[in-house]
Amino acid sequence: MNLVKRNIGDLDVYYIKNDKFKTIEAFFVFSNEFSEKTVNESTFLTEILSDSTKKYPSTEKFKLVCDNLYGLSKMSYYHFEGSLDITMFAISSVNDKYLPKKHVFDQAFDILLEMIYAPKTVNAKFTKKIVKEKLSQASEMLLSIKQNKNAYSYNQFMKAYLRNNTDHIGIFPNEEGLKDFTQESLTRVHQRLINEDNLKIFIAGDFDFTEMDNLIATKAGKIINRSRKEFAFKPFFRSKKEKDINLVIDKTSSGQTRVFIGYDLNFPHNQENAMTMALFNELFGGFENSLLFSNIREKMHLSYYVFSHYSVGNHLFYINLETAKENADKAINEVKQQLLNCQNGDIDEALFIQAKNNIINRWQTAVDSQVKTMLYNINDFFRYENIFDETEKIKMLENIKKEDLIKLINSIKLDTVYIYTSGE
Amino acid sequence: MEKKYILDDEILYLETLTNGMKVFIQPKPKFIQTFASLYVDFGGRDFRYHRNNIEYNLPRGTAHFLEHLLFENNGDTLTKNFIEANADINAFTARKVTSYYFSTKNQFYPLLLRLFDNFVDFSFSEKTIKKEGKIIAQELSIDDDSESVKAYKSLLRLLYKDDSIYQDIGGTKATIKAIDKTVLEQAIEHFYHPKNMTLLVTGNVDPVQLIETLNSHEFVKKTWPKYYPIERFVDLTDKSVHYKRKIDKKLETNLVEIGIKIPEHLFKNRQMEHFLLLDPFLEMIFDPSTKIYKTLQKKNLYNHSLTVTPMYDGDYSFINISIETKKSKQFVKAMKELLLEIPVTDIPDKIFKAFHRAEIGRTIKSFDDVKETHNLLETLILNNVDITEYFERKKNIKLENFNDLKQVFTKNNIYLVEYVKQS
Numbered sequence: 001m002n003l004v005k006r007n008i009g010d011l012d013v014y015y016i017k018n019d020k021f022k023t024i025e026a027f028f029v030f031s032n033e034f035s036e037k038t039v040n041e042s043t044f045l046t047e048i049l050s051d052s053t054k055k056y057p058s059t060e061k062f063k064l065v066c067d068n069l070y071g072l073s074k075m076s077y078y079h080f081e082g083s084l085d086i087t088m089f090a091i092s093s094v095n096d097k098y099l100p101k102k103h104v105f106d107q108a109f110d111i112l113l114e115m116i117y118a119p120k121t122v123n124a125k126f127t128k129k130i131v132k133e134k135l136s137q138a139s140e141m142l143l144s145i146k147q148n149k150n151a152y153s154y155n156q157f158m159k160a161y162l163r164n165n166t167d168h169i170g171i172f173p174n175e176e177g178l179k180d181f182t183q184e185s186l187t188r189v190h191q192r193l194i195n196e197d198n199l200k201i202f203i204a205g206d207f208d209f210t211e212m213d214n215l216i217a218t219k220a221g222k223i224i225n226r227s228r229k230e231f232a233f234k235p236f237f238r239s240k241k242e243k244d245i246n247l248v249i250d251k252t253s254s255g256q257t258r259v260f261i262g263y264d265l266n267f268p269h270n271q272e273n274a275m276t277m278a279l280f281n282e283l284f285g286g287f288e289n290s291l292l293f294s295n296i297r298e299k300m301h302l303s304y305y306v307f308s309h310y311s312v313g314n315h316l317f318y319i320n321l322e323t324a325k326e327n328a329d330k331a332i333n334e335v336k337q338q339l340l341n342c343q344n345g346d347i348d349e350a351l352f353i354q355a356k357n358n359i360i361n362r363w364q365t366a367v368d369s370q371v372k373t374m375l376y377n378i379n380d381f382f383r384y385e386n387i388f389d390e391t392e393k394i395k396m397l398e399n400i401k402k403e404d405l406i407k408l409i410n411s412i413k414l415d416t417v418y419i420y421t422s423g424e
Numbered sequence: 425m426e427k428k429y430i431l432d433d434e435i436l437y438l439e440t441l442t443n444g445m446k447v448f449i450q451p452k453p454k455f456i457q458t459f460a461s462l463y464v465d466f467g468g469r470d471f472r473y474h475r476n477n478i479e480y481n482l483p484r485g486t487a488h489f490l491e492h493l494l495f496e497n498n499g500d501t502l503t504k505n506f507i508e509a510n511a512d513i514n515a516f517t518a519r520k521v522t523s524y525y526f527s528t529k530n531q532f533y534p535l536l537l538r539l540f541d542n543f544v545d546f547s548f549s550e551k552t553i554k555k556e557g558k559i560i561a562q563e564l565s566i567d568d569d570s571e572s573v574k575a576y577k578s579l580l581r582l583l584y585k586d587d588s589i590y591q592d593i594g595g596t597k598a599t600i601k602a603i604d605k606t607v608l609e610q611a612i613e614h615f616y617h618p619k620n621m622t623l624l625v626t627g628n629v630d631p632v633q634l635i636e637t638l639n640s641h642e643f644v645k646k647t648w649p650k651y652y653p654i655e656r657f658v659d660l661t662d663k664s665v666h667y668k669r670k671i672d673k674k675l676e677t678n679l680v681e682i683g684i685k686i687p688e689h690l691f692k693n694r695q696m697e698h699f700l701l702l703d704p705f706l707e708m709i710f711d712p713s714t715k716i717y718k719t720l721q722k723k724n725l726y727n728h729s730l731t732v733t734p735m736y737d738g739d740y741s742f743i744n745i746s747i748e749t750k751k752s753k754q755f756v757k758a759m760k761e762l763l764l765e766i767p768v769t770d771i772p773d774k775i776f777k778a779f780h781r782a783e784i785g786r787t788i789k790s791f792d793d794v795k796e797t798h799n800l801l802e803t804l805i806l807n808n809v810d811i812t813e814y815f816e817r818k819k820n821i822k823l824e825n826f827n828d829l830k831q832v833f834t835k836n837n838i839y840l841v842e843y844v845k846q847s
Contacts, residue, residue: 020454020455021792022788022789022791022792023788023789023792058712059712059713059717060711060712060713060718063711063712063713063778064713064774064775064778066782067778067779067781067782068777068778068781068782069785070781070782070784070785070788071781071782071783071784071785071786071789072785073789092789094784094785094788094789098788099784099785099788132724133721133724136724136727137726137727137728139750140677140727140728140729140748140749140750141727141728141729143676143677143748143750144676144677144728144729144748146676146677147571147572147675147676147677147748148570148572149569149570254674255565255568255569255570256565256566256569287507288503288507289503289507297559297562298555298559301555301558301559301562302562303562304559304562304563304565304566305566322566323562324562324565354507354508357510358510360510361510361529364456364529365456365457365529367456368455368456368457368793368794368795369793369795370792
């Protein structure tokens with residue numbers, strides 16, 4: 001399934017054509033520079049826009065029209081990757097070829113455009129009522145997060161891990177930012193989205209290119225502001241050489257001890273390094289035969305959950321495990337020891353190959369899901385200005401030698417240890 | 425082999441092997457992956473049962489313990505071959521069933537045979553039993569940790585007298601200590617029989633080749649001992665206490681769990697009908713168009729944590745409404761009033777028609793992803809629902825079919841648990 005670029009006026013449109021699926025997916029992907037001050041607005045905006053429009057001004061009316069389009073699914077999502085704010089709006093519509101009624105996708109596409117460009121506003125502003133509603137929900141959500149030990153400890157760890165990057169903490173809801181969440185701020189972020197963000201359109205499914213070109217030109221061409229400014233992706237994590245490890249022990253828990261161990265990667269972010277690091281993450285703590293899983297869970301019985309995570313977009317690497325309070329130190333030391341062994345070159349050949357194969361398998365099986373294929377393409381497009389070329393990627397991964405990996409992980413330095421435990 | 429059409433181009437094959445195991449196959453030739461699940465009718469509820477007119481007991485958590493051990497059967501690690509073939513393998517134990525499942529794009533048939541190697545004969549070393557006991561003890565600690573899980577468990581205890589409904593599937597640290605070789609042998613003899621198992625395969629497979637492959641395996645060729653069906657009895661009699669309130673200093677916000685008990689006559693011997701109606705009914709009753717949603721919104725009592733979940737496990741059924749909110753008192757009052765109005769509230773015709781049309785699209789979409797298809801078929805199989813009849817009858821649901829379900833919203837059927845933050 002290859003990505004094909006189309007020239008429709010000034011719009012950036014990409015098609016992924018295939019006859020495997022019975023749905024057509026359309027994604028509008030907006031990007032801009034990341035702003036930690038508008039995380040609340042950007043997140044709530046995706047909810048508000050997918051809830052009603054000017055033409056369908058209540059949740060009830062909007063749901064009814066989508067149900068009548070054979071269960072049209074809408075999706076909206078905001079997240080940030082490195083230096084970029086990314087906001088996606090998408091629809092998944094059953095292809096007309098499989099329905100008794102025709103032009104369903106045409107109407108579905110109208111819904112997508114209305115959702116983004118024609119929201120329900122009064123005097124060109126989002127209503128006071130919606131702002132009040134979202135603020136009340138945010139305050140409930142903050143309490144729920146505090147009550148959920150996993151969510152709470154993750155958020156606290158991120159704050160500790162990103163202490164030198166406070167302009168880049170995009171945790172939602174941002175409690176501090178809620179006091180500035182107003183009709184005006186919400187409207188401003190929406191205006192920025194439709195007028196200043198870079199927009200790329202991705203459509204996947206079984207359709208005729210010319211017909212789709214015409215549909216987009218006729219419907220979208222009239223209302224979309226053609227912002228051509230490109231916002232380049234840059235990873236953000238800045239390390240500050242500190243002498244001591246940032247150790248945070250939070251003794252307010254009443255349950256299992258949760259441990260997060262964050263590392264400073266200390267190497268330049270590029271596609272090759274990112275792939276090598278992803279490979280290391282896989283063999284270190286990415287699957288059931290990984291080093292952390294085999295040693296900490298299966299051999300030492302210290303933890304039921306132990307995983308490593310590598311965020312390619314944000315250039316972060318951390319370990320997460322749950323254990324009994326009395327085993328926490330032992331588990332942390334074992335993580336450190338396992339990393340040290342790898343840095344010293346002690347990596348089993350079979351595990352190294354297995355980790356490569358796991359990643360290749362994940363790429364190859366993505367073709368069984370149209371949405372996954374689309375998201376792989378979108379991610380690579382933003383990170384590397386490249387399409388998701390499976391063959392090229394496999395070649396690149398297979399060329400990674402163990403020595404390359406060992407060399408890369410020798411720049412990794414322990415940065416933060418966060419322990420959420422009981423005070424007893 | 426029986427061949428049935430689910431949709432115009434979606435076919436389901438059914439076969440019962442000579443050893444008694446049922447096999448469901450849904451070929452998806454355009455996809456590269458294949459998903460297989462082997463279900464054993466043995467779950468967390470089976471610590472007390474009848475077989476051949478004799479009552480038996482097992483320590484709580486035996487099914488789950490055995491699920492862990494099966495990955496180390498006969499001193500061999502099951503995951504090894506699967507990982508080498510880049511296949512994903514895992515298992516879960518639910519209240520009614522243990523499921524062993526894998527997905528792969530390579531070597532499907534050899535892997536399927538490897539999976540069945542594990543179900544011919546059984547042998548576990550003391551060392552393995554001890555090791556898995558430690559891992560399971562860790563797993564059980566995780567559940568103890570969550571206040572919302574505790575509140576939900578309290579609701580189950582409030583709703584039902586029968587401990588097979590509310591006991592933890594994995595047992596407790598104390599009960600799993602009682603699991604030894606003798607216990608495991610009893611469990612295997614009574615439950616791990618092909619007549620008590622079902623296989624579901626969805627993906628890039630040829631049904632004929634699949635059956636031939638299975639028939640070549642010792643699992644099918646072996647002479648199995650006589651199978652005695654398992655009988656279980658569930659006590660669904662009503663309980664007099666309908667409300668539990670706990671003040672908890674560990675809480676940051678209040679937890680509310682509401683259970684609306686569905687009387688037995690609505691689902692006993694009517695699995696298909698109950699299964700067909702419960703989900704859509706709840707979707708329409710809690711639809712944004714309904715009074716419930718609008719009232720909660722208006723009173724500012726709606727938030728992201730609100731969930732409405734149909735619970736149906738074949739031998740009991742209830743509707744679960746759950747929320748985390750600082751306004752629990754107002755929420756409970758409003759919700760109770762709204763629920764008691766449901767018996768006299770009509771579902772608008774326009775909502776029902778739109779729902780019907782959405783269902784056409786959703787059915788097509790559910791066969792557009794091999795994993796989703798597999799999950800859907802699994803749900804139907806585990807609830808003893810005839811798959812082909814299900815899709816046929818789904819098209820013909822009428823508004824009046826929901827009348828009985830509307831009547832369950834009475835004071836007598838509503839149970840409530842409130843965990844309140846100590847101020």
